[in-house]
Amino acid sequence: ETGVTQSPTHLIKTRGQQVTLRCSSQSGHNTVSWYQQALGQGPQFIFQYYREEENGRGNFPPRFSGLQFPNYSSELNVNALELDDSALYLCASSSRTGWEGAFFGQGTRLTVV
Amino acid sequence: KQEVTQIPAALSVPEGENLVLNCSFTDSAIYNLQWFRQDPGKGLTSLLLIQSSQREQTSGRLNASLDKSSGRSTLYIAASQPGDSATYLCAVRDAGNMLTFGGGTRLMVKP
Numbered sequence: 001e002t003g004v005t006q007s008p009t010h011l012i013k014t015r016g017q018q019v020t021l022r023c024s025s026q027s028g029h030n031t032v033s034w035y036q037q038a039l040g041q042g043p044q045f046i047f048q049y050y051r052e053e054e055n056g057r058g059n060f061p062p063r064f065s066g067l068q069f070p071n072y073s074s075e076l077n078v079n080a081l082e083l084d085d086s087a088l089y090l091c092a093s094s095s096r097t098g099w100e101g102a103f104f105g106q107g108t109r110l111t112v113v
Numbered sequence: 114k115q116e117v118t119q120i121p122a123a124l125s126v127p128e129g130e131n132l133v134l135n136c137s138f139t140d141s142a143i144y145n146l147q148w149f150r151q152d153p154g155k156g157l158t159s160l161l162l163i164q165s166s167q168r169e170q171t172s173g174r175l176n177a178s179l180d181k182s183s184g185r186s187t188l189y190i191a192a193s194q195p196g197d198s199a200t201y202l203c204a205v206r207d208a209g210n211m212l213t214f215g216g217g218t219r220l221m222v223k224p
Binding site: 004006031033035040041042043044045048055056058088090092094096097098099100101102103104105106107109 | 117119144145147149154155156157158159162164202204206209210211212213214215216217
């Protein structure tokens with residue numbers, strides 16, 4: 001158990017809808033990163049939040065957005081869902097430097113139909 | 114742009130074999146390297162973390178090595194067991210604390 005929790009575990013949405021995924025970071029960690037993992041592939045970096053501000057972003061369009069709250073928990077929002085957004089979304093908790101490594105939650109499986 | 118490759122993509126071995134999983138990366142300016150295990154449909158479980166200044170790390174039957182100058186890491190699993198069946202992912206961390214993952218090695222250990 002990593003102490004990183006994500007909700008919900010599974011979600012089915014219709015193309016064009018919006019979705020919000022949530023993540024609670026491990027105690028003592030102030031940095032949260034989000035990754036998208038398509039079936040059969042390695043995770044791809046979406047963005048990272050540190051002290052409530054976006055602190056790095058991968059090659060994802062602006063309809064992927066996020067928030068971090070004062071307790072370091074985080075949300076990932078995706079607008080105008082597309083079929084290709086179907087994936088496992090992973091949240092990782094770490095210190096600012098990542099010296100101790102990243103600790104992942106169990107993921108949210110999003111299916112867009 | 115960092116690229117991480119894992120070979121082989123899939124591996125099937127009989128129980129008891131020792132095996133080596135390979136990970137290569139194109140940019141040697143890494144902060145550290147982490148090996149993860151992923152069971153089907155689940156999140157990632159951290160196995161071993163190697164800092165850029167280290168050569169290897171060990172945990173039980175697992176040993177990971179790092180050769181930063183050549184852009185390579187290996188994960189050695191001794192005396193494999195059916196419970197080791199999973200996907201193994203390596204990831205390198207840059208100075209911005211972003212992880213770049215390989216595509217993974219799907220391991221099946223047959224009883």
